[in-house]
Amino acid sequence: VQLQASGGGSVQAGGSLRLSCAASGGNFNTYTMGWFRWDSGKEREFVATISRSGEDTYYAESVKGRFTISRDNAKNMVYLQMNSLKPEDTSVYYCAASRRYANVLITATSYDTRGKGTLVTVSS
Numbered sequence: 001v002q003l004q005a006s007g008g009g010s011v012q013a014g015g016s017l018r019l020s021c022a023a024s025g026g027n028f029n030t031y032t033m034g035w036f037r038w039d040s041g042k043e044r045e046f047v048a049t050i051s052r053s054g055e056d057t058y059y060a061e062s063v064k065g066r067f068t069i070s071r072d073n074a075k076n077m078v079y080l081q082m083n084s085l086k087p088e089d090t091s092v093y094y095c096a097a098s099r100r101y102a103n104v105l106i107t108a109t110s111y112d113t114r115g116k117g118t119l120v121t122v123s124s
Contacts, residue, residue: 001026003115005095010121011085017120019080021095028076029053032098032105035069035080037091038117044108047093048080051103058104063089085122092117 007019019035034049048059048069057069068081078095094117098105105111 001028001031001097001113003095003097003113005093005115005118008093008118008120010123013086013122013124015085015122016081016083017085019082019093019095019118019120021078021080021115023076023078023097026097029073030099032100032102033069033071033078034096034098034105034111035078035093036096036108036114037089037093037120039091045091046106046108049104049106050078056103058106060106082120085120087122087124090120090122092119094118 001023002025003023005021035047036044038044046060050057050069050071054071066084071078094114096111096114098111
């Protein structure tokens with residue numbers, strides 16, 4: 001499966017963005033999906049994950065209550081709605097896919113494929 005994230009941009013603190021990830025070339029509903037973020041010189045940080053059916057989700061503590069992950073299997077899309085953004089949310093965000101049979105996956109090494117990222121910049 002190939003993945004492409006989009007929707008990044010620059011917003012002020014307290015603002016919102018919606019990231020999208022388009023998947024192609026695979027049977028999308030057989031993949032657990034996740035969002036990660038990464039800054040140069042730092043480790044990749046787990047953000048959110050969603051099960052194949054979309055029924056189960058899990059979030060990093062730093063984004064819980066502010067971000068929402070969702071998916072549309074008919075459209076081969078996964079989304080990350082980001083509200084109440086903070087300057088510390090500034091990062092490159094990317095989506096990832098895993099064929100592992102698990103409802104939620106929170107480690108980057110659990111994922112088989114990741115797409116190119118999209119930059120989110122939050123100013124104070």
